[in-house]
Amino acid sequence: LARTWGWEKNSSASKTSNAAEQQADPNDDANVTPSYLLRAIETLKFELKEDNDSIRKDINSSRQEMRSKLDNISKEMQGLTERVDEAETRVGQVKEVSTELTRTLLQWIKRQRITQTKLTDFESRSRRNNIRLFRVEEGAEEKSVLQFITDLLRRELLLPSDLDLKIQRAHRTPTRKPGPNAPLRPIIINFQEFTTKELVLRQAWKKGRIQIKGRSIYFDHDYAPEIVQKRKEYQAVKRALKSSGIRFQTPYTSMRIHWRDGVQVYSSAHSAGIELHQTGIRYYKLLIWPSQSQKYRTGQMDNILKKWSDRGMTAVCMLTDGKLFKSFEMLKEEF
Known part of the structure; x- marks a missing residue:
């Protein structure tokens, strides 16, 4: 530089x-x-x-x-x-x-x-030689149920005089005596031979009405509990058919209905009830008003069915379309 x-x-x-x-001012450009x-x-x-x-x-x-x-x-x-x-x-x-x-x-x-x-x-096979006798008043058999049943069958049914009934056992079920307002216990009759049991049952059904002290009694097979429950489901259908004068039969767990155009067999009470509904016969379970019926306890405990009724779903039949239940979407659109 x-x-x-x-x-x-x-x-x-x-x-x-x-x-x-040293003496120059740094801020003075002339002195730098x-x-x-x-x-x-x-x-x-x-x-x-x-x-x-x-x-x-x-x-x-x-x-x-x-x-x-x-x-x-x-x-x-x-x-x-x-x-x-x-x-x-x-x-x-x-x-x-x-x-x-x-x-x-x-x-x-x-x-x-x-x-x-x-x-x-x-279980059904073990009961096949049994008959159940219903609506016999408690105490009517007195000391011996077996002797009471033998005399009853001989007196009320048209059985051959030389027929040996061969009844092995006869007793009420359950064995414990119920209270005064309890339902009457049925009597179970056990025969040694199946043919004798069938003969007695046919004769009882053929005679129809049998009374003891003014009370009607009836005979039936001794079904297993599961079969009894299945048969109970047909009760509403039976009532509707009887009121309409239509002949029907309930073999085991099915129902045979004699329509005018032929005989039809149904495997469940639901299918039979749907058929009744389509033919215009009043069927209690499909026409029941759940929110109003005193017999339908759920309708009395839950007010949701009352809300259904307010929307127009007053009867169970409104939930069905032919033989099928309507879908939830169909019900929403309709109601």
């Missing part, structure tokens, strides 16, 4: 310049000397270097911190991925186990139904 500007390099000049620089500029530049370079070093340290520190955080995030993501994979594996295993359990449960339900059907069949 000295050579460029033509300045002399002697000690005296330098000393004079330094003294002048090259030496001052050099020192200022050196100072600036030093400060910039320090700033650069500080910035570099901060950047390195931030970079290391970010790397550390990224490593932690990567580890956490890896852990989450492993947990998700494990969860998916467990869900898959649960699905497999659930499917297998469902399949096994369905198989066992099917076996249980088959077993229950066989047990019902065995």
Whole structure:
């Protein structure tokens, strides 16, 4: 710079310049000397270097911190991925186990139904020589139920005089005597031979009305409880058919109705009731007003059926369309 500007390099000049620089005002551009500029530049370079070093340290520190955080995030993501994979594996295993359990449960339900059907069949076969006698007043048999039944059959039925009834047992069921307002216990009559039992039952049905002390009694097969429950479901249909004068029969758990155009057999009370509804015969279970009937206790306990009635669903038959129940969407659209 000295050579460029033509300045002399002697000690005296330098000393004079330094003294002048010390006395000069830095804010006065006219008094700024090259030496001052050099020192200022050196100072600036030093400060910039320090700033650069500080910035570099901060950047390195931030970079290391970010790397550390990224490593932690990567580890956490890896852990989450492993947990998700494990969860998916467990869900898959649960699905497999659930499917297998469902399949096994369905198989066992099917076996249980088959077993229950066989047990019902065995029980029915063990009862095939029995007759149930209903509506006999308590105490009418006096001391011996067996003697009472023998005399009753001989007196009321048209049986051959030389017929040996071969009655093995006769007793009421259940054996414990009920209270004064309890239903009358039926009498079970067990015959040694099936043919004799069938003969007695046919003669009783043929005669029709049999009375003891002004009370009508009737004879029937001794069915298993499951069969009895199944047959009870036809009671409403029987009442409707009787009131309409239509002949019917209930062999075992089915119903045979003699229509004008032929005989039809129904395997359930529901199917028979739907047929009655379509032919215009009043069927109690389909025409019942659930919210009003005193016999339908659920309608008295739950006011939701009253809300149904307010919307127009007054009778059960309104829930059916032919032989099928209407879907929920159809009911929403209609009511």
